[in-house]
Structures are given as C-alpha cells and as structure tokens.
Amino acid sequence: MTDHAEVAAVRPLTLAWVSRHLEAGERIVGAEALHGGITAEMRRLTIGARDGGTRDLVLRTFVNVEHAEDWLDRETGALTVLPGTGVPAPGLVAVDPTAAHCEHPSLLMTHLAGRTVLDDEGLEARVPLLARQLVAIHALRPAERPRKYVTLTTADTVAIPKGADAAAWAAAIDVIRRPVPPCEGRFLHRDFQPGNVLFDVPPSQPAGARITGVVDWAATSWGPADLDVAHCSVNLALLHGPAWGLRFAEAYQEAGGLLAAAASERLYWQVRDGLACSEELRSVARPWREAGRTELTTRALEERLDAYVTALMDAPG
Known part of the structure; x- marks a missing residue:
C-alpha cells in the first residue's frame, strides 16, 4: 500500500x-x-x-x-x-x-536490518558486543585518513548540573585544563553509542542479540581510541547507570582494544567527554524518550551524569 x-x-x-x-x-x-x-x-x-x-x-x-x-x-x-x-x-x-x-x-x-536497543534487559550481553564492534572500527586503516577529531567543550563552557558534587566537578574541570595527552591515532566513529548501533534480538532470548549495523558516520574522525570509548561510556552511564559507563572501558580492553597506558591520560579523555555531554543533555534526552525511555528526563540525566563524573574522580589511580 x-x-x-x-x-x-x-x-x-x-x-x-x-x-x-x-x-x-x-x-x-x-x-x-x-x-x-x-x-x-x-x-x-x-x-x-x-x-x-x-x-x-x-x-x-x-x-x-x-x-x-x-x-x-x-x-x-x-x-x-x-x-x-x-x-x-x-x-x-x-x-x-x-x-x-x-x-x-x-x-x-x-537500509540495514535490525533496531536500536536502549532497554536495560539484555545489557550484560550487549556491552561486550559493543566493545568488540568498536575495536573492529578502530582497527581500520584507510588509505586516506579522515579529518582530525575535535572536542568542543572547554573548562569555561561546562554546564554543572544543579545540586552536583561541586568538589568532584571542580576537580574534573581541572583535569581538562591540562595539556592534551599524546596519542596514537585511530579511525574513530566519533558518535559510537547504543543509539547508533542496530541489533537483531531474538524475542525470547535477549542475551542472543547480535549487531546488524552501525549508523551515523557523519562525525568520522582520526584520533585517540580513548575518545570513542569515553563517548560510549558516558552514553551507557546516562542510559543504564554510572556502573555501566565505568564497565565499558574494561569491556573494550577485554575485547583487545588498546587505551592510553597512563591512568591520568585515560581519565583525561573520560572526563572530557563526560563534561562535553553536560552541555547537551536536553537534546540527548529527547530522542531517548521518543524511543520509549520516558523516564529519562533532562533532570534524570543530570543526576546520572553527576554520579558518573563523581565516580570517575573517585576511581583509584
């Protein structure tokens, strides 16, 4: 018809x-x-x-x-x-x-088969799939590199959520005042996160999910693998809670991905992308609510982002 x-x-x-x-x-x-x-x-x-x-x-x-x-x-x-x-x-x-x-x-x-999956159910099985897919993207070595990555947030543009842990956010902002760590370039998706990954999920077996596609390549860049990992991490933290944001970097390394050797350098990228997200929570929340996660109001995301940034600053190392 x-x-x-x-x-x-x-x-x-x-x-x-x-x-x-x-x-x-x-x-x-x-x-x-x-x-x-x-x-x-x-x-x-x-x-x-x-x-x-x-x-x-x-x-x-x-x-x-x-x-x-x-x-x-x-x-x-x-x-x-x-x-x-x-x-x-x-x-x-x-x-x-x-x-x-x-x-x-x-x-x-x-058009690719599959759908985005933003639910909590089956997440434990999907996170390793996301990590392995990102490792595969970072392994690409095109003859012509895409443009160098950009990061738009600065220490002066961070939008600190109301009621946030002031000490943790002040410390986080100090982190991104530091010089950019040296890094080995990788092919970056630059917006790799659950909203841009399609899955085939058997109706009776959420743990049997498989990735069928990765979409939205408009921000493709060349830069540190840590930046893509940090971006997916903060999205997982907002969608599913801070613990899942922290878990993704581990999953990436378990899948064979290489991050910055120094903990301080890894923290720099994690914090930079987390703080960048503070400036666009309202625009992030809208499509997630349209997709069925109606509880993810801007305020709910502010609270989760605060908890995630605080967890990053409290992490050992």
Whole structure:
C-alpha cells in the first residue's frame, strides 16, 4: 500500500533527486519518518519494482544545520571506505552535500536490518558486543585518513548540573585544563553509542542479540581510541547507570582494544567527554524518550551524569 501522505512529506526537489537514483522501473511507494536522530531528519523510503517486489532506502536530510556539508562529506568518506571491511554499515547510494539538487543537504543510503536497543534487559550481553564492534572500527586503516577529531567543550563552557558534587566537578574541570595527552591515532566513529548501533534480538532470548549495523558516520574522525570509548561510556552511564559507563572501558580492553597506558591520560579523555555531554543533555534526552525511555528526563540525566563524573574522580589511580 502506498503511503501517499508520507511520500508527499518528502520535499519535491528531494523526491525527484531520489527518483533519479533508483533502478529502472523502480518508484517510491512509501515513506516513514524515523526517530532517534538529533541533527538530521531521517526517513525510510520503500521502493517498489515492476515485479511487485520492494526494498528500503534511508534518506538523511540536514535542515538548517550548520556545517551540513562537512557532516555529509565525512559520512560519504566513511561509507566509501567501509564496504568490504566487515564493519556493518549502510551502503552509499547518492549524496547532495551542498543542496545543489535538493531543498536541503541530503544523503541516500541502503537500509540495514535490525533496531536500536536502549532497554536495560539484555545489557550484560550487549556491552561486550559493543566493545568488540568498536575495536573492529578502530582497527581500520584507510588509505586516506579522515579529518582530525575535535572536542568542543572547554573548562569555561561546562554546564554543572544543579545540586552536583561541586568538589568532584571542580576537580574534573581541572583535569581538562591540562595539556592534551599524546596519542596514537585511530579511525574513530566519533558518535559510537547504543543509539547508533542496530541489533537483531531474538524475542525470547535477549542475551542472543547480535549487531546488524552501525549508523551515523557523519562525525568520522582520526584520533585517540580513548575518545570513542569515553563517548560510549558516558552514553551507557546516562542510559543504564554510572556502573555501566565505568564497565565499558574494561569491556573494550577485554575485547583487545588498546587505551592510553597512563591512568591520568585515560581519565583525561573520560572526563572530557563526560563534561562535553553536560552541555547537551536536553537534546540527548529527547530522542531517548521518543524511543520509549520516558523516564529519562533532562533532570534524570543530570543526576546520572553527576554520579558518573563523581565516580570517575573517585576511581583509584
């Protein structure tokens, strides 16, 4: 059945652009908004063939987003490198980074099976899978490196949550005043976290989950493995509690990943990404609530972030 309303919701120029990149005899017969993204509009497009068969594509559109061209250039570069590496990622179909053909900068890619899983159930089995997947990403050595990582937070922009442990946060802010530790570069996803990983989970066996895809490669960078690990850690802390944030670095190393040798250097990256998250908790909370975690209000995330930062500063070493 054609979803005329949703197809009509795709802007006319973009609709025409997508149609030009379909196979002969194919047409768009349905469209569905996908939730969970922060920076881009996402739609699953159902493509019908003459023989009655269908396939799905995903349309990613950046509407009034600063640096959209850069984001799409990075994602295009990553999706060009990833085929054949064993890292499950969407296939690139077409890209219009400057909106030369579409109303807004857009990317068309293949649709991957699976779904994001943000529930607590089965987490113990999923964390090692996340760790092994991230180790595999960091093992990539593309002929052309992506751009160097950036970290936007500073000691002066940290948003300390109301009621937070003042001493712990002051100590954490002092940590990121230090010089950036030396590091060996790795291929980074730069937003690797449960919201960007797709799983196949057997209905009666949550522990039997397997990863089917890693999405949202728009921030792909070159930098320290610790930064990707720290980012996933803080997301796990916010979703499932501080203990899981602390656990992820251990899982990464158990999976064969290498982090900075010195505890002080590992702490630097953990703290830097944790403090960076303080500035965007409201935008992080919204898609998680839309995905069913309605208890994750901005205030709830502030409390979990405070507990996580405090735990980092209290950890031995």
